[in-house]
Amino acid sequence: MLLHADNVAYRxxxxxxxxxxxxxxxxxxxxxxxxxPSGCGKSTLARCLTGLIPHLYRGELxxxxxxxxxxxxxxxxxxxxERAGLVFQNPAAQMLASTVExxxxxxxxxxxxxxxxxxxxxxxxxxxxxLAGLRERSPxxxxxxEQQKVALAATMARQPALLVLDEPLSxxxxxxxxxxxxxxxxxxxxxxxxxxxxxxxxxxxxxPGLRTFLLDxxxxxxxxxxxxxxxxAQGDAAPFAPAPPFTLNVxxxxxxxxxxxxxxxxxxxVPGGQILAIVGRNGVGKTTLLRALxxxxxxxxxxxxxxxxxxxxxxxxxxxxQLFNATVRDEILYKLPAPNMTYYAxxxxxxxxxxxxxxxxxxxxxxxKKRVALATALMRAxxxxxxxxxxxxxxxxxxxxxxxxxxxxxxxxxxxxxxTTHDHTLAAQADRILLMDNGTFIADAPPAPLSPPSTVxxxxxxxxx
Numbered sequence: 001m002l003l004h005a006d007n008v009a010y011r012x013x014x015x016x017x018x019x020x021x022x023x024x025x026x027x028x029x030x031x032x033x034x035x036x037p038s039g040c041g042k043s044t045l046a047r048c049l050t051g052l053i054p055h056l057y058r059g060e061l062x063x064x065x066x067x068x069x070x071x072x073x074x075x076x077x078x079x080x081x082e083r084a085g086l087v088f089q090n091p092a093a094q095m096l097a098s099t100v101e102x103x104x105x106x107x108x109x110x111x112x113x114x115x116x117x118x119x120x121x122x123x124x125x126x127x128x129x130x131l132a133g134l135r136e137r138s139p140x141x142x143x144x145x146e147q148q149k150v151a152l153a154a155t156m157a158r159q160p161a162l163l164v165l166d167e168p169l170s171x172x173x174x175x176x177x178x179x180x181x182x183x184x185x186x187x188x189x190x191x192x193x194x195x196x197x198x199x200x201x202x203x204x205x206x207x208p209g210l211r212t213f214l215l216d217x218x219x220x221x222x223x224x225x226x227x228x229x230x231x232x233a234q235g236d237a238a239p240f241a242p243a244p245p246f247t248l249n250v251x252x253x254x255x256x257x258x259x260x261x262x263x264x265x266x267x268x269x270v271p272g273g274q275i276l277a278i279v280g281r282n283g284v285g286k287t288t289l290l291r292a293l294x295x296x297x298x299x300x301x302x303x304x305x306x307x308x309x310x311x312x313x314x315x316x317x318x319x320x321x322q323l324f325n326a327t328v329r330d331e332i333l334y335k336l337p338a339p340n341m342t343y344y345a346x347x348x349x350x351x352x353x354x355x356x357x358x359x360x361x362x363x364x365x366x367x368x369k370k371r372v373a374l375a376t377a378l379m380r381a382x383x384x385x386x387x388x389x390x391x392x393x394x395x396x397x398x399x400x401x402x403x404x405x406x407x408x409x410x411x412x413x414x415x416x417x418x419x420t421t422h423d424h425t426l427a428a429q430a431d432r433i434l435l436m437d438n439g440t441f442i443a444d445a446p447p448a449p450l451s452p453p454s455t456v457x458x459x460x461x462x463x464x465x
Contacts, residue, residue, distance in 0.1 A: 002028050002193050003162055008048050008063035010041075014363050017355075018059060019044040020216055028161065031184070031194040031207045036215030037396045038367035039352075042197035043089055045215070046166045048072070049195060051080035068161060082111065085160035089167045089197075089366045089394065091151035092318055095139040100131055103139055104154045111158060125153040128183060130176070141258070144317045144390065145171040145282030145422070152180065156187065163187060164195045167366070169203055170393045171317075173281045173422050177203050199396050200423075243414035246384060247271045248293075248310055252301035255288050255439075262288045263299070264439045270432070272384065272414045275407055277427040277447070279420070280436035286420040287317055289436070290387045293418070310384040312416070313377035317389040319369035322376075323361040328353055331361050332375045339379065347375045350402065367394025378406070385416030392423045404429050 003026040010018040019041035026032060034042050047053040051072040054061045065072040068083045088094045097103040104125050108118045126132045129149040134142065139150050148171045156163065163184075169177045177200075185207055188194055196204060204210060253266040262285045270276055278286050291297035294314040303310065316322050325331040332347070333339050348354045351371040356364060361372045370393055377386055386407075392400050404426065407417040411431075421427050428447045435443035 001025055002030075002068055003049060004066045005049065006064050006066075008061070008065050010044055010048060010053055010057075010062075011060045012044075012057070012363070013059050014359055019048065021063060022048075022213075022215075023063075024213065026162070026193045026195065028191045028193055029188050029209075031188045031210045032196065033201060033204055033207075033210055033212045034195060034197045034215065035199065035201055035212060038199075038394055038399050039365050040215040042215060043166050043365055046086060046164045046195065046197055049162070050084040050086040050164050051075070051077055052086065083160060084162040084164060085155040085158055086164045087148075087151045087155050087166060087168055089170070090318060090320060091144070091147040091171075092140070092320070094151055095147065098138055099136050100139055100142075100150050101126075101135040103150055104157055107154050107158045121157045121159075125157040128156075129153040129179075143171075143283045143287055145173060145176065148172060149176060149282070156183065160192070162193045162195070164197075166197045167199065167394065168196065169198060169200045171282070171390060171422065174424075176282060177422075181206060199394075241413075243272055243383065245272060245414065246305050248303075248305055248384065248416060250293070250301070250303050253289070253292055253303065254300040255285070255292055255297055257288075262439055263292065266301070266440055268434065268441065268444070270416060270418070272416055273411050274432060275411050275417045275419070275430040277419055277421055277430035277433045278436055279422070279424075279427050279433060284436045285439045286436055287389055290314055290389050290418070290420060294387055305384055311382050312384050312387050313380055313382040314387040315370065315373040315377050315389060315391065317393070317420075319366070319373045320362060322373055323369060326360055327358050328361050328364075328372055329357045331372055332379050334376070336379065344379060347378060350406065351375050352399070365394060367396075367399065370394055371399070374403070374406075378410075382415070385418070386410060388417065388419035390421060391419055392421060392426050400426060 005022055005024040007021045007023050009021040012018045022045060034045060036042060047057065048065055054073055055077045061073065067080055070079055072080055095103060097106050101122065104122055105118055108121055126135055129152060131149060131153060134146060139147055142150065148168065152168060168180060172180060181203060184194055188208065198204060248270050251267050253263055255263040266289065278289065280286055288297055292299040293303055294312050295309060323331055325334055332344060348357060351374060353371060353375060356368065361369055364372065370391065391403055395403065411417050427433055430447055433445055433447050434441050
């Protein structure tokens with residue numbers, strides 16, 4: 001048996017939550033899918049199986065994990081990393097080198113491989129993940145999906161006996177996802193054991209012999225009251241005060257970074273009241289576009305509403321770069337002089353953040369951090385709407401349903417919701433889809449029709465009370 005987890009459980013000191021007791025036996029060539037609601041302990045289990053817990057985390061560990069005959073609590077971490085590889089949910093958190101090539105080579109050098117072996121494995125990894133054209137780029141300048149491919153390439157090039165992947169499909173486009181699943185099948189066929197923590201389970205069903213481990217948790221897509229039937233009276237009970245009609249105009253938008261034309265001659269208009277989905281391959285410029293729309297990226301061309309800069313809020317693809325306060329409460333209420341505390345309490349309940357109000361946001365799971373960032377944006381009630389960069393990352397089906405309910409409620413006030421996504425089920429719920437490639441739009445169409453919900457939910461008034 002390659003790995004034996006005997007009633008292993010873990011609690012984080014900051015909130016006394018973590019991983020319920022788990023027992024698991026994994027043999028070479030096994031493929032395991034670990035799934036469950038956001039925040040149920042999938043990432044914690046991944047850390048336990050590879051030895052990051054207890055070596056790098058200081059909580060309460062019970063039970064034991066044995067990896068290739070080594071007790072992960074007492075073995076040296078370097079012994080464990082020779083046997084197991086972990087790809088983090090947030091790939092930026094494990095980038096160390098200044099170029100993509102060096103990132104892949106770093107782990108191979110630590111294994112003590114010969115130069116010729118390193119060269120062979122490097123070229124195979126670059127080709128496998130379509131990274132050859134990025135080999136001299138800094139990983140920190142890449143898109144989220146490209147970073148995910150670099151993390152996968154660097155870890156899989158080491159050929160560990162146990163490969164643990166924490167939401168490896170979350171930032172990948174459809175082609176990259178299919179290629180990864182094929183690569184994982186080949187790894188398992190060669191004797192590697194796979195543990196894949198993932199919400200996008202349907203794409204993994206083609207893995208031969210896949211077994212599923214469900215972590216306990218509840219999945220509830222309901223929204224606390226402030227619900228009303230479509231067509232009910234507006235006014236003080238409305239989500240926000242209804243927005244006056246407006247149109248977002250984008251004309252000849254261009255962005256050049258380090259001599260590379262990231263966006264070129266992007267033009268479109270979108271009236272308030274719509275949900276707009278922007279889709280496309282990894283690295284085509286989707287995140288850069290959102291940054292330009294919100295005013296965080298220098299650009300040529302114009303972005304305006306009636307000749308003025310639009311008032312938009314942005315939630316980043318990587319929430320770590322926009323969360324900095326000591327507690328979730330401080331983050332959501334940061335620099336708001338007279339916040340509506342009724343609305344604040346409702347947001348906590350809607351986004352299932354109540355139990356984390358006094359927790360440092362950077363200690364939460366990736367999905368929970370994304371919801372803190374969303375609450376922060378919604379608390380500020382931007383006049384023209386919300387920009388969401390890959391909002392489904394780390395979210396289970398219930399949380400994605402809740403997200404789209406909130407997005408629709410915001411659009412019903414006359415505001416915009418613009419999101420980038422690789423999640424086709426999310427994009428299908430938009431009013432309009434723009435397909436991006438090579439820095440510009442190549443298609444613009446409505447999604448396939450879906451059955452409308454029987455009930456819509458309205459956000460409460462954000463006016464101070």
